Amino acid sequence: MSTGINWLKYSSPQAFYPLAGRLIPWFACVAVALMGIGLYMGFFVAPTDFQQGEAYRIIFVHVPAAWMSMFLYVVMAVWAGIGMGLNARLSFMMAQAIAPTGAMFTFLALLTGAMWGKPTWGAWWVWDARLTSELILLFQYAGVMLLRTSIDDMRRADRASAVFALVGVVNVPIIYFSVQWWNTLHQGASVSMATGSKMASTMLTAMLLMTVAFWLYSIAVILARARCIMIERESLPVWDEKAAVIQEAVEAR
Amino acid sequence: MKPRHKRFAFIGLGLLVLGVATVLILNAFQSNLVFFFTPSQVADGEVPQGRSFRIGGMIEDGSLVRENDGLTVRFIVTDTAKRVPVTYKGILPDLFKEGKGAVAQGKLNADGTFVASEVLAKHDENYMPPEAAEALAKAKASGAQQSKSLVVPQGRQGREGSL
Numbered sequence: 001m002s003t004g005i006n007w008l009k010y011s012s013p014q015a016f017y018p019l020a021g022r023l024i025p026w027f028a029c030v031a032v033a034l035m036g037i038g039l040y041m042g043f044f045v046a047p048t049d050f051q052q053g054e055a056y057r058i059i060f061v062h063v064p065a066a067w068m069s070m071f072l073y074v075v076m077a078v079w080a081g082i083g084m085g086l087n088a089r090l091s092f093m094m095a096q097a098i099a100p101t102g103a104m105f106t107f108l109a110l111l112t113g114a115m116w117g118k119p120t121w122g123a124w125w126v127w128d129a130r131l132t133s134e135l136i137l138l139f140q141y142a143g144v145m146l147l148r149t150s151i152d153d154m155r156r157a158d159r160a161s162a163v164f165a166l167v168g169v170v171n172v173p174i175i176y177f178s179v180q181w182w183n184t185l186h187q188g189a190s191v192s193m194a195t196g197s198k199m200a201s202t203m204l205t206a207m208l209l210m211t212v213a214f215w216l217y218s219i220a221v222i223l224a225r226a227r228c229i230m231i232e233r234e235s236l237p238v239w240d241e242k243a244a245v246i247q248e249a250v251e252a253r
Numbered sequence: 254m255k256p257r258h259k260r261f262a263f264i265g266l267g268l269l270v271l272g273v274a275t276v277l278i279l280n281a282f283q284s285n286l287v288f289f290f291t292p293s294q295v296a297d298g299e300v301p302q303g304r305s306f307r308i309g310g311m312i313e314d315g316s317l318v319r320e321n322d323g324l325t326v327r328f329i330v331t332d333t334a335k336r337v338p339v340t341y342k343g344i345l346p347d348l349f350k351e352g353k354g355a356v357a358q359g360k361l362n363a364d365g366t367f368v369a370s371e372v373l374a375k376h377d378e379n380y381m382p383p384e385a386a387e388a389l390a391k392a393k394a395s396g397a398q399q400s401k402s403l404v405v406p407q408g409r410q411g412r413e414g415s416l
Contacts, residue, residue, distance in 0.1 A: 047382035051348060056380055085261040121373045122346030128288040166268065170275045181279075182286045183309060185356055187378040199380040 011090055013230045020223040027223070031216035038209035046203045058116045059203075063190075064211040066109035068218060069137060070172050072102035076144070077169040080162035092158040093233065095165060096148060097226040101218050103141035110134060121185060129178035130186035133171060140168040154233060289356045292335040300361065308337055308367055309356040309375065317351050330355065330367070341369040348374035 009015045042060035049056040076098040083091030113131065114124045125131065144161050151157035179188045190198045197204050254262075279286070289309030290300045300306055308330055316329035325342045328351075339357050349355060354375035359368045381389075 049380050050383040050386035051350075051353075051376060052380075059380070081261075081264050084264055085257050087257075120346070120348050120376055122349075123371075123373055126288070126373065129286050166264065167271060169268070170271055174275070174279070182283075182288065183291070184288045185309075185373060185375055187376055190378040190380060198378050200382055200385065203380050 011088060013090055013093070013234055016090060017227055017230055020227055024220050024223050027216045027220035031213050031220060034209050034213035034216065038206050038213050041202065041206035041209065046206050047200060052120055055116065055119045058112050059190075060206055060210050062109060062112040062116060063207055064214045065105045065112060066134065067211055068214045069102055069106040069109050069134070070175055071215075072098055072105060072218060073137060073140070073165075073172055074169060076102060077165045080165040083158060084162050084166075089158075089233075092162065093226055093229045094222070095162060096158075096229055097222045098218075099141055099144050099148075100225065101221050103138060103145070105214070105218075106134065106138040106141060110138065123185075126185050128184040128186055129182045130175065130184050133175040133178055136171055137168075137175060140164075140171060144168070291332045292330055292337045293332055295337050295361065295367075296335040303360075305358060305360050305370070307356055307358045308339075309354065310337075312349070312351050312353060312355050314351050330357065337367050338365070339367045339369050339372075341372050343370075343372070345372055346374040348376055350374075 010019055038060065042057055046057070046060075048054060076095050079091045079095040079098065082088060083095060110131075113134075117126070118124050144165050147164050148157045148161040151160055178184060179186055189195075191204065191207075199207070289307035292308065292310050294300055295308060300308075310330040310332040313329040313331045313336060316327075318327045320326070324344075325340065326345065327338065327340050329336050329338050331337075339359075341357065341359075349372065354377065356373045356375055357367060357369035358371040358373075361367050
């Protein structure tokens with residue numbers, strides 16, 4: 001509580017903007033480093049699988065991407081909920097900044113899933129509960145983004161897309177538990193809180209490294225996007241530490 | 254209650270109602286959400302009649318027979334309680350193996366044989382190197398002795414653990 005830092009200060013865009021600017025390089029650098037280590041471990045250190053051979057290695061991108069797609073949706077819905085409750089502009093901006101990254105990870109999960117399904121199951125796509133609900137998640141991200149751009153009044157656009165995001169959050173547990181609740185072609189969870197891991201430990205390490213890397217990447221990209229949104233929406237001059245440089249450029253014109 | 258508390262309560266209540274509604278809807282559509290029927294459901298006549306559907310289960314050990322034309326295969330899908338014979342003409346996925354999971358789409362004919370038009374392999378969620386899988390299989394094969402040797406007399410446990 002009494003850390004000496006006034007956290008509420010950062011709920012204002014003017015204070016958040018330079019803080020985000022300072023944090024982005026750190027998150028980005030660590031993300032790239034971890035992604036490098038994770039991919040190296042996944043492709044060169046982790047052993048071949050006993051039934052799928054080398055094809056299983058797509059798991060090192062597929063599972064972290066799928067986890068991030070669900071996690072980012074929940075984070076987006078939480079920001080949307082806080083925005084609705086507190087009428088906070090920054091919360092809506094964060095929700096707006098998360099959607100494209102979430103959609104990207106959903107698409108990546110579906111794409112790598114198709115690439116994995118063909119050699120193992122024998123089909124690019126099947127309409128089972130897991131795959132279908134993940135596809136619906138992609139449509140939800142698209143819906144949130146489209147709804148926002150289709151309404152001109154920014155406050156109404158914020159609220160409408162926030163309601164959409166909050167309603168859609170019911171799909172996340174459906175995606176996660178679909179393989180338990182119904183019989184699906186998709187296999188069950190290899191890693192879960194309840195049963196632990198069903199993978200060799202090097203495989204698990206590589207997968208978790210990739211997950212942390214994707215998570216840090218998301219933070220870096222979302223903060224960068226949030227900064228752009230702030231400049232765009234607040235119609236204020238760029239609040240960067242290099243304001244003087246921009247000022248000069250404007251005067252020179 | 255401050256207005257913002259009211260708004261948060263409203264959001265919470267909305268999500269709760271939505272959650273309950275979703276649970277009820279999913280329960281109502283339970284039978285439409287399953288990807289395949291099990292051999293037990295086929296035996297109980299719960300499957301759609303005269304229409305294409307999917308069955309899934311384990312391919313029974315030693316049941317896979319290849320016809321002379323090299324393309325037609327016959328195998329038995331089982332859920333350990335009931336068995337359904339399947340015929341299929343076409344290329345099987347690489348992971349299709351006896352003792353492993355499979356899902357087949359097709360129709361049940363008059364004599365109770367399932368004529369498949371598509372066969373997919375279903376793999377499980379375990380990933381390990383081949384050596385570990387072999388070790389596990391060996392351990393399973395000598396399961397009887399294994400389980401006995403796991404019962405370590407009291408007092409010897411510490412020594413065994415330190416090995």
